Structure formats: C-alpha cells, structure tokens
Amino acid sequence: MLARRTPGQGTVCRLARLARLPGLDDMSDMGDLGGVVLALGGSTGDSPTAPPLAARDSVVRLTALIRRLAELPDPPRLWIASRQDGPAAATTGPRGVLRAAAYELPRLTASIIDFTSGTDLTEVAADILVAHPVIEISWRDGVRHVAHLRSGSPEEPAAGSRPLIRGGSSYLVSGGLTGLGLATAQWLAAQGADHLILVGRSAPTGDAEKTFARLRESGTVVNVVQGDIADSAVTARATAAAGERPLRGVIHAAGVVEDATLANVDEDLLHRVWRGKAEGAWALHTATAGQDLDFFVLYSSLASLIGSPGQSMYAAANTFLDDLADWRAARGLPATAIHWGAWARTGRGQHLADRGFVMISPEDGTDALGRILTAGHTRVAYSPIEAGAYAKGFPAVAASELLAEFGLAGDDGDSALLDEVLAAETDGRRTSLIQDHIITLTRQILGGTSQHIGPATSLVILGLDSLCAVRLRAQLENSLKTSIDPGVIWVRPTPAGLTEWIMNRMGLRSGEGAGA
Numbered sequence: 001m002l003a004r005r006t007p008g009q010g011t012v013c014r015l016a017r018l019a020r021l022p023g024l025d026d027m028s029d030m031g032d033l034g035g036v037v038l039a040l041g042g043s044t045g046d047s048p049t050a051p052p053l054a055a056r057d058s059v060v061r062l063t064a065l066i067r068r069l070a071e072l073p074d075p076p077r078l079w080i081a082s083r084q085d086g087p088a089a090a091t092t093g094p095r096g097v098l099r100a101a102a103y104e105l106p107r108l109t110a111s112i113i114d115f116t117s118g119t120d121l122t123e124v125a126a127d128i129l130v131a132h133p134v135i136e137i138s139w140r141d142g143v144r145h146v147a148h149l150r151s152g153s154p155e156e157p158a159a160g161s162r163p164l165i166r167g168g169s170s171y172l173v174s175g176g177l178t179g180l181g182l183a184t185a186q187w188l189a190a191q192g193a194d195h196l197i198l199v200g201r202s203a204p205t206g207d208a209e210k211t212f213a214r215l216r217e218s219g220t221v222v223n224v225v226q227g228d229i230a231d232s233a234v235t236a237r238a239t240a241a242a243g244e245r246p247l248r249g250v251i252h253a254a255g256v257v258e259d260a261t262l263a264n265v266d267e268d269l270l271h272r273v274w275r276g277k278a279e280g281a282w283a284l285h286t287a288t289a290g291q292d293l294d295f296f297v298l299y300s301s302l303a304s305l306i307g308s309p310g311q312s313m314y315a316a317a318n319t320f321l322d323d324l325a326d327w328r329a330a331r332g333l334p335a336t337a338i339h340w341g342a343w344a345r346t347g348r349g350q351h352l353a354d355r356g357f358v359m360i361s362p363e364d365g366t367d368a369l370g371r372i373l374t375a376g377h378t379r380v381a382y383s384p385i386e387a388g389a390y391a392k393g394f395p396a397v398a399a400s401e402l403l404a405e406f407g408l409a410g411d412d413g414d415s416a417l418l419d420e421v422l423a424a425e426t427d428g429r430r431t432s433l434i435q436d437h438i439i440t441l442t443r444q445i446l447g448g449t450s451q452h453i454g455p456a457t458s459l460v461i462l463g464l465d466s467l468c469a470v471r472l473r474a475q476l477e478n479s480l481k482t483s484i485d486p487g488v489i490w491v492r493p494t495p496a497g498l499t500e501w502i503m504n505r506m507g508l509r510s511g512e513g514a515g516a
C-alpha cells in the first residue's frame with residue numbers, strides 16, 4: 001500500500017522481500033538508490049504471535065538489514081515504516097536498535113515512521129521522500145507527531161498526596177533479589193509495605209538473605225519466588241503468593257544487561273536480553289489483568305531513550321517496556337516506564353562511575369521513584385546525565401530531532417583539528433596533532449584515567465574494550481571527517497599505530513596531497 005503511494009514524479013519504488021535481501025546487492029548497483037524503506041508487519045495487537053515475540057522478530061530482521069546496509073560504501077537512507085494499533089508495534093524493538101545504531105554506524109541515517117490504521121498513506125509517503133535529519137514520526141488519528149525529548153526537574157509531591165503504599169497489601173518486585181530491584185524492595189518496606197513478593201531465577205545471595213532478615217525483623221513479610229518471570233507458571237505463582245493481601249503494586253526490575261556492538265550481536269544474545277525484560281513484562285501484564293493495581297512500573301533505561309553504543313539489543317528490549325506503558329495507560333491501566341540513568345553502589349551500572357558518568361545514588365533513585373509515582377507519569381527519564389557531553393562526537397545523535405531541544409546539532413567542536421592537520425607543514429606536526437588527539441579522546445572515553453598514555457601505549461592493555469573502541473572510532477571519524485575501518489583499532493592498538501593508519505587513509509603523508 002505504502003509503495004503505491006511513494007512514487008512521485010521521477011521516483012522509482014522497487015519492492016523486495018526481506019528474506020531475499022541478497023536483492024540488496026542489485027540495489028547497491030543502482031547508483032541513484034535514494035533510500036530503503038523497511039515495512040514491518042504492522043500492529044501486533046491482533047496477531048496470533050505474542051507481542052514481545054513479534055517485536056523481537058522485527059529486531060532480528062532490522063539487524064540483518066542494517067548489517068547489509070552498513071557494508072555499502074555509501075549506505076542509502078533507511079526508513080522503518082509500520083502500522084501501529086496494538087500493545088507493541090513492529091517498530092517497538094527497532095526504535096531501540098536505531099537509537100543505538102546512531103552511535104555505532106553514524107554514516108547510516110535511519111528514521112522511523114509509524115501510523116495507526118486510517119492514516120492517509122500519501123502523507124506517510126510524502127514524509128519518507130523528504131530529506132529529514134534522523135527523525136521519529138508517529139501519525140495518530142490523522143495528527144502527525146514528532147518525538148522530542150524535553151528536559152525537566154522532578155516535581156515535589158503535592159501537600160496531602162495520597163500515600164503510595166497501602167497497609168494490608170502485597171507488592172511484587174521482579175528482579176527483586178539483587179541490584180535496583182532489591183533497593184526498591186527495601187524502599188517499599190520503608191514506605192510501609194508489609195508484604196513483598198520478590199522474584200528472581202537464582203537463589204538469594206547471603207547478603208540478600210541478611211537484608212530480608214532485617215526487613216522481617218521490622219515486620220515486613222518477604223516472600224521469595226524463584227523462577228523465570230517470563231514463564232506464565234512463575235508469574236501465576238508469584239501473583240498467587242499475595243494470598244489475602246491484595247496485590248497493589250508491581251515493579252518489573254528483572255532484566256539482563258549484555259552489551260555487544262551491532263556487528264557482534266546474535267540471536268542468542270538477543271534472546272537472553274529479551275526474555276526477562278520484554279517477555280517478563282508481558283507475562284506480568286497478563287497475570288495481573290483484572291487486578292486493582294495502584295501502580296505497574298517498568299524499569300527501562302536511558303539506553304532505549306537516547307541510545308547507547310553497544311546496547312542495541314538491550315535498548316530494543318527496553319522499548320518494549322516503554323511502548324507497553326503507553327499502551328496500558330491509553331487503556332486506563334496503571335503504567336509507568338522509567339528510563340533510569342546509571343545507579344551507583346548497586347546493580348549493573350556501578351562501573352560507569354569509573355567512566356566519568358554522573359550517577360544516581362540508591363537513596364536519590366528510590367526518592368525519585370516515589371515522586372514519579374506520585375506525579376503519575378507514564379513515561380519519564382531520570383538521569384543526571386548531561387546530554388551534550390554524552391552525544392559529543394556522535395554527529396548522527398546530535399543531529400537527531402529527538403534531541404533538538406538540547407541544541408546539539410552542528411556542535412562538532414573538533415572540526416578545527418582537521419583544519420590544523422591540513423595546514424600543518426610537516427609529517428611530524430601532522431602526526432603529533434593526530435596522536436595527541438587520540439590520546440585526549442582515549443583519556444576522556446576511559447573516564448579521565450590518570451594512567452600514562454604515550455604514543456606506544458597499548459590502548460587495549462589500558463582497558464579500551466569494544467564499546468570504548470566504538471566511541472573512539474566514531475569520535476575520530478567525526479573530528480577528522482574520514483572513515484575508519486571497524487577492526488583497525490585492534491590491529492593498530494597504539495596512538496602511534498592508529499595515527500599512521502589514519503595518515504595513510506587520509507593521504508596525509510608529504511607528497512600525498514597533504515596541505516592541499
């Protein structure tokens with residue numbers, strides 16, 4: 001349908017099935033290929049496939065396509081288009097993938113457009129033919145919306161607000177045996193929850209048992225349900241554990257965080273990340289249908305909101321939570337998805353403190369949770385992150401419409417470096433400019449490490465992992481306006497080796513066009 005609306009004057013639209021993507025090879029021969037539209041399977045609302053699995057399938061298909069496009073010397077613009085009417089659109093997971101891909105594959109310009117049935121597809125097609133920057137467009141009931149992030153400060157609870165926690169009630173926390181889930185369980189008890197149902201696959205650690213003992217001493221009943229939250233038998237057991245005390249609140253904090261660049265992800269990794277998060281959220285949604293809940297909270301991540309290099313699958317799984325919250329809220333069901341930034345002292349993000357991230361203390365995080373629930377938000381991010389610093393060096397991210405309010409577009413403050421390199425009169429000067437730049441970037445990426453970094457220092461031994469390498473490569477490509485092969489940092493892992501490779505790539509040696 002969309003294809004029929006797409007061709008305008010002089011526009012040719014070719015249809016290809018994703019399964020036959022070798023067809024892309026033919027497309028790459030077409031010098032004037034303006035873009036690729038991946039039309040994903042529409043709403044999953046009335047589909048026989050469970051929404052989280054349908055959304056996961058879209059992620060698999062998109063990832064395969066992105067890999068193909070990224071191999072092309074000049075990747076065509078990519079649009080993801082889909083009809084959305086159900087709890088999770090086919091664009092749900094892909095949105096997270098694209099937000100992360102903007103860091104890893106800055107040469108790929110990719111946007112999303114989704115629409116409810118009844119939308120005039122001529123307008124959708126018109127959008128696709130415009131040279132937008134990275135943009136996310138939703139057509140709802142004939143109205144066009146563009147996703148924008150707005151900054152704000154947490155509200156103070158209004159005087160006389162109703163207490164969040166009711167006596168004689170039960171509260172379920174998935175992933176409640178460790179990390180943020182356990183901190184949340186302690187907070188719930190401190191707010192007066194007298195029955196906690198905590199779900200996790202592993203048995204509680206000794207430290208967790210000590211925490212439970214303290215909670216029990218102060219009068220809270222702690223009920224541990226061991227099992228996979230995505231398994232409907234486990235969710236049934238967990239909700240039944242409420243017994244005489246009705247279930248009033250659900251906090252879905254279960255999740256697996258596993259990072260890999262888009263070039264390295266596979267379906268097993270996607271499955272591990274997807275299971276607890278997306279399938280777990282759906283199982284909880286289904287198991288609590290008809291219960292009179294005060295809140296249903298989904299612990300999402302900043303990664304699904306503004307992307308994060310190396311976290312495409314994790315971001316995708318979190319977008320399922322984000323869209324589920326919107327869908328529930330639209331049906332009058334309690335729903336809050338929180339895009340958390342990194343927490344200090346507990347959970348999987350603790351190490352980010354060493355990378356210079358501003359962290360959320362558990363006290364601050366749980367206090368924010370209370371304020372977010374009192375304010376009644378459906379989708380909210382809580383993070384002290386400075387967006388400009390985070391997106392610096394990633395032009396595709398900075399130029400995204402999503403972050404337009406932050407005024408980051410065009411802020412590639414490093415371009416002066418290229419002018420200086422081109423104006424330098426000797427190879428030695430060019431070498432030291434690039435080398436110093438690599439050292440400065442590495443130091444920043446490693447959170448301001450005080451370790452010595454010299455021209456011969458191995459960045460790998462220094463601690464540069466594949467995700468840091470993605471950042472370094474993207475920032476070098478941006479500041480030197482050249483493309484750097486993905487694997488080169490591993491083959492030339494020192495500032496001197498990398499500089500030599502870049503000098504050759506850019507033809508910067510004397511007599512090879514330097515200073516031209």
Ligand SMILES: NC(=O)c1ccc[n+]([C@@H]2O[C@H](COP(=O)([O-])OP(=O)(O)OC[C@H]3O[C@@H](n4cnc5c(N)ncnc54)[C@H](OP(=O)(O)O)[C@@H]3O)[C@@H](O)[C@H]2O)c1
Pocket residue numbers: 174175176177178179180181199200201202203227228229230252253254255256257275276277280299300301302339340341342343344346347348349350
């Ligand atoms: N830490 C942060 O800074 C941060 C930032 C943003 C968002 N978040 C989100 O907050 C949540 C908690 O993160 P965290 O850092 O505290 O991670 P964590 O310490 O690894 O805790 C996650 C918990 O979920 C459980 N879990 C995983 N899959 C499960 C499944 N299928 N069924 C039942 N339990 C399962 C894990 O235990 P088992 O493996 O034994 O089941 C673990 O106890 C996650 O959803 C994460 O995405 C965290």
